[in-house]
Amino acid sequence: MRxxxxxxxTVRETPSEATAESHKLMLRAGYVRQLxxxxxxYLPLGWRVLSRINxxxxxxxxxxxxxxxxxxxxxxxxxxQQTGRWFDIKEEMFRLKDRGGRDMCLGMTHEETMTWLxxxxxxxxxxxxxxxxxxxxxxxxxxxxxxxxLRTREFLMKDSYSFDASAEGLEKSYKLHEDAYHRIFARxxxxxxxxxxxxxxxxxxxxxxxxxxxxxxxxxxxxxxACGYQANSxxxxxxxxxxxxxxxxxxxxxxxxxxxxxxxxxxxxxxxEPAERFxxxxxxxxxxxxxxxxxxxxxxxxxxxxxxxxxxxRAAGKPEVADILGVEAGFIGPMGHDGVKIVADPVLKTGSYxxxxxxxxxxxxxxxADAHFRADWHDIHVAAKGDGCPRCGSALAVEKAIEIxxxxxxxxxxxxxxxxxxxxxxxxxxxxxxxxxxxGPARIAAAVIEQSHDKDGIIWPEAIAPFDVEVIPxxxxxxxxxxxxxxxxxxxVRNGIEALIDDRDLRAGVKLKDADLxxxxxxxxxxxxxxxxxLVELKDRRTRESRLIRPGETQDALKPRE
RNA sequence: CGGGGCGUAGCGCAGUCCGGCUAGCGCACCUGCUUUGGGAGCAGGGGGUCGGAGGUUCAAAUCCUCUCGCCCCGACCA
Numbered sequence: 205m206r207x208x209x210x211x212x213x214t215v216r217e218t219p220s221e222a223t224a225e226s227h228k229l230m231l232r233a234g235y236v237r238q239l240x241x242x243x244x245x246y247l248p249l250g251w252r253v254l255s256r257i258n259x260x261x262x263x264x265x266x267x268x269x270x271x272x273x274x275x276x277x278x279x280x281x282x283x284x285q286q287t288g289r290w291f292d293i294k295e296e297m298f299r300l301k302d303r304g305g306r307d308m309c310l311g312m313t314h315e316e317t318m319t320w321l322x323x324x325x326x327x328x329x330x331x332x333x334x335x336x337x338x339x340x341x342x343x344x345x346x347x348x349x350x351x352x353x354l355r356t357r358e359f360l361m362k363d364s365y366s367f368d369a370s371a372e373g374l375e376k377s378y379k380l381h382e383d384a385y386h387r388i389f390a391r392x393x394x395x396x397x398x399x400x401x402x403x404x405x406x407x408x409x410x411x412x413x414x415x416x417x418x419x420x421x422x423x424x425x426x427x428x429x430a431c432g433y434q435a436n437s438x439x440x441x442x443x444x445x446x447x448x449x450x451x452x453x454x455x456x457x458x459x460x461x462x463x464x465x466x467x468x469x470x471x472x473x474x475x476x477e478p479a480e481r482f483x484x485x486x487x488x489x490x491x492x493x494x495x496x497x498x499x500x501x502x503x504x505x506x507x508x509x510x511x512x513x514x515x516x517x518r519a520a521g522k523p524e525v526a527d528i529l530g531v532e533a534g535f536i537g538p539m540g541h542d543g544v545k546i547v548a549d550p551v552l553k554t555g556s557y558x559x560x561x562x563x564x565x566x567x568x569x570x571x572x573a574d575a576h577f578r579a580d581w582h583d584i585h586v587a588a589k590g591d592g593c594p595r596c597g598s599a600l601a602v603e604k605a606i607e608i609x610x611x612x613x614x615x616x617x618x619x620x621x622x623x624x625x626x627x628x629x630x631x632x633x634x635x636x637x638x639x640x641x642x643x644g645p646a647r648i649a650a651a652v653i654e655q656s657h658d659k660d661g662i663i664w665p666e667a668i669a670p671f672d673v674e675v676i677p678x679x680x681x682x683x684x685x686x687x688x689x690x691x692x693x694x695x696x697v698r699n700g701i702e703a704l705i706d707d708r709d710l711r712a713g714v715k716l717k718d719a720d721l722x723x724x725x726x727x728x729x730x731x732x733x734x735x736x737x738x739l740v741e742l743k744d745r746r747t748r749e750s751r752l753i754r755p756g757e758t759q760d761a762l763k764p765r766e
Numbered sequence: 767c768g769g770g771g772c773g774u775a776g777c778g779c780a781g782u783c784c785g786g787c788u789a790g791c792g793c794a795c796c797u798g799c800u801u802u803g804g805g806a807g808c809a810g811g812g813g814g815u816c817g818g819a820g821g822u823u824c825a826a827a828u829c830c831u832c833u834c835g836c837c838c839c840g841a842c843c844a
Contacts, residue, residue: 213776215776215777215778215793215794216777216778216793216794216805217777217778217779217792217793217794218777218778219777219778220772220777220778220779220837221772221836221837221838222837223837223838238836240835240836241835241836241837289844292844293844294842295767295842296842296843296844297844312844313844315844344843344844346842346843347767347841347842347843348838348840348841348842348843350837350838355843403844422843507841612844678802678803679802679803681802682802710805711801711802711803711804711805711806712802712803712804712805713802713803713804713805713806714804714805714806715803715804715805716803716804716805717804717805718805720804729803731803732802732803733803734803741803
């Protein structure tokens with residue numbers, strides 16, 4: 205491809221709205237343009253990258269026996285009403301009516317339509333398993349699109365769905381996807397981790413996410429270098445560091461005067477005690493009534509973990525605290541609130557603590573679980589760096605990551621709702637057992653850039669670069685240089701190498717800067733100086749190492765991909 | 767949805783507090799000459815409903831009201 209025939213609008217200055225590194229570079233290097241919040245145009249270079257990623261996706265999905273199909277983006281409300289998600293999902297679903305007044309929506313995922321298809325076409329266990337996938341646009345009216353193409357309202361997604369006759373079959377389909385995902389992300393040149401994840405509103409029992417570590421990521425992942433435990437912080441267990449035993453043994457259960465000292469920090473400073481000697485009591489209002497959450501003073505409440513236990517909740521206001529617990533906020537303790545459900549983090553099972561005395565301006569010392577309060581024990585704290593691994597006890601690490609893929613064991617949630625059943629060997633009707641598996645190609649591209657760039661631009665891995673090599677003639681008005689470059693370019697193309705030739709009539713510096721920005725992994729630089737010696741320069745974008753070769757050797761120097 | 771920031775030429779910005787010549791600068795773009803291995807120099811030139819609407823005023827990019835859009839933090843994220 206010739207540079208002058210291709211729309212590659214590079215810009216020197218970074219548009220001010222971009223903050224994520226991948227976003228800045230994709231704009232500057234002419235890969236994407238923004239139409240509106242969360243809506244992006246993929247320019248020729250960007251689209252080539254996505255196409256290459258999608259080709260890898262197809263190869264690996266086909267290799268595990270998955271079959272590509274195409275589903276409507278516009279969907280009738282009925283199937284979504286049958287699974288209940290028409291009502292569960294709120295503003296995030298784009299809804300509209302057709303001219304006949306029928307409720308419709310734009311597909312944000314395709315469990316419903318895939319299951320609908322299965323309900324009509326699958327009859328017998330003999331047809332199973334089936335795995336269907338598509339690479340298609342999804343639409344979600346995101347509350348907050350952000351970070352360039354990392355979180356958009358319209359995005360491409362590879363989603364596949366497995367249908368099995370048994371739990372063992374689902375396990376097998378799940379494992380096939382797991383392995384395929386490892387190959388896909390490795391081929392794309394990503395550093396990634398597979399972590400245990402929340403099943404969320406997808407339902408089902410088992411789920412994993414594939415995470416690419418990056419400071420632009422929206423998720424925190426927790427992992428143990430010693431035993432390999434890896435989980436999204438939304439579900440990660442951890443053992444917070446243990447308390448040092450109080451010198452002088454157990455404190456007696458006693459009141460202490462703490463005038464006007466309400467927060468753990470204030471009381472801690474006043475009593476000269478560290479935060480971990482406190483019980484933090486947080487009153488929340490759930491659908492079924494008030495819940496008192498108890499944590500050690502140095503730990504953070506993990507709202508997602510608690511929500512899984514008690515459903516959606518909100519913080520209680522000051523008047524509600526006084527009303528429900530009979531004491532001003534700031535002096536709450538877990539003792540003696542018989543009518544209120546109490547959920548406590550297990551770290552509080554041992555040791556004695558300081559907490560509110562349930563009367564203004566007083567706290568209690570020597571408060572111990574069971575002796576002074578009872579609770580339901582559940583892990584509700586945020587796992588932090590340095591906490592103990594739940595499996596082996598070693599110190600955990602935490603890092604930010606971009607979710608690039610996920611896999612769910614759905615079970616029969618959708619098949620039961622849509623009556624997608626089959627006859628088993630005994631002739632009995634059973635619901636299909638499903639899994640669903642997603643990958644975001646644009647997120648792969650962005651995550652790769654996040655992980656692979658330098659101050660001058662993008663550094664593409666060979667497998668997903670928009671071109672294999674860029675031929676850069678310098679001094680374009682020298683016919684010999686121009687001719688030599690054209691010959692090299694023609695040879696490369698004939699040998700099946702995807703090449704871009706920068707045939708623009710521009711100064712050397714501009715072309716070289718643009719080449720680094722665009723990030724094609726190999727550059728062949730043709731200049732007067734070297735050409736006089738019968739040589740051209742082959743340069744590696746990543747290492748910046750270059751060597752001089754003869755123009756006729758370029759095809760050999762660049763092995764064709766794969 | 768809560769909090770914050772920003773809308774002035776294609777891009778990056780100044781000017782806005784404290785109203786007042788024809789709205790400016792850099793990059794990009796066009797013409798000419800010179801230059802040509804890491805974002806060239808000189809000279810000339812084109813390009814603006816100052817996000818939009820209403821208001822105050824002799825006079826509004828600037829003050830007031832409303833509104834739209836974009837970004838960031840949080841909530842949300844099937």
